[in-house]
Amino acid sequence: MENRSDAEASQFLSLFAALSYGIASMAMVFINKAILMQYSYSMTLLTVQQLATAALIYSGRRSGYTKAKGLEMSTAKKLLPVSLFYNANVAFALASLKGVNIPMYIAIKRLTPLAVLIAGFFSGKGRPTTQVILSVLLTAVGVVIAALGDFSFDLFGYSMALTSVFFQTMYLVLVEKSGAEDGLSSVEIMFYNSFLSIPFLLFLIIATGEFPNSISILIAKSNSFYFLVILILSLVMGIALNFTMFLCTIVNSALTTTIVGVLKGVGSTTLGFVLLGGVQVHGLNVTGLVINTAGGVWYSYAKYQQKKNKPPRALSDLEAHRK
Numbered sequence: 248m249e250n251r252s253d254a255e256a257s258q259f260l261s262l263f264a265a266l267s268y269g270i271a272s273m274a275m276v277f278i279n280k281a282i283l284m285q286y287s288y289s290m291t292l293l294t295v296q297q298l299a300t301a302a303l304i305y306s307g308r309r310s311g312y313t314k315a316k317g318l319e320m321s322t323a324k325k326l327l328p329v330s331l332f333y334n335a336n337v338a339f340a341l342a343s344l345k346g347v348n349i350p351m352y353i354a355i356k357r358l359t360p361l362a363v364l365i366a367g368f369f370s371g372k373g374r375p376t377t378q379v380i381l382s383v384l385l386t387a388v389g390v391v392i393a394a395l396g397d398f399s400f401d402l403f404g405y406s407m408a409l410t411s412v413f414f415q416t417m418y419l420v421l422v423e424k425s426g427a428e429d430g431l432s433s434v435e436i437m438f439y440n441s442f443l444s445i446p447f448l449l450f451l452i453i454a455t456g457e458f459p460n461s462i463s464i465l466i467a468k469s470n471s472f473y474f475l476v477i478l479i480l481s482l483v484m485g486i487a488l489n490f491t492m493f494l495c496t497i498v499n500s501a502l503t504t505t506i507v508g509v510l511k512g513v514g515s516t517t518l519g520f521v522l523l524g525g526v527q528v529h530g531l532n533v534t535g536l537v538i539n540t541a542g543g544v545w546y547s548y549a550k551y552q553q554k555k556n557k558p559p560r561a562l563s564d565l566e567a568h569r570k
Contacts, residue, residue, distance in 0.1 A: 455502035
């Protein structure tokens, strides 16, 4: 009876982790798009999000609400390059949302598996299955077709999104090869990431000329109740997204997180046509997005089949993610 209740609790936690990550991930795209339509300083926004994350976790540690360990210099050194790639990915993704509509943004971000495959080829990894290769090529073809029918084409926005894909790929490859995040909880990874990124982001907002004008505009815009609400939502959901992403990976698996991300993308693409504007419907664009989405779903199925056909190993989900 006790084993049954433990199993049910475990299933509930797995379902909760997957659903919470999917909802947080979908909501974050729209919240960031909404705030960037009002406030265009994406680097400053990311800096504020990381400051809020670090302050919240530090306060939680001091008050005893979280058991996250303190900072260790050896761990910080290992995580520094990982943190830089992660934040570069988020920074360029935010910058791209200023000029790219949500359906196209999601379509471009689906090129990450293709970039990971290319990086794996040059780093000597084994050849992926035919289904995986064909599915990622289908997503790439879909992006090209969709871009040809995108009346709101923004070269800067597309460039930022593609650069974000590059940094996301480097982040994933580096985490896999270095094992820098081994043995750390999701809260500890978030704390190190925010702590290490703040000096880098402060340098960027000064070097790019955002500071100090961005701060004065942020304070002025905070007098608007609507802007203040979406700013607070952006800060809260930024923390929630990172936490639920790591939670989903630890409780379920990295594969589950990937599949949830693809399914979230299907919903976000659909909602992106009707929410926040910026999308001019064209047959070629819609066709490309459908092909791109089909490629994303096919990729998830191919990876699931690949995982299922592997012989079982005595590894926890967390260990499997880190290897």
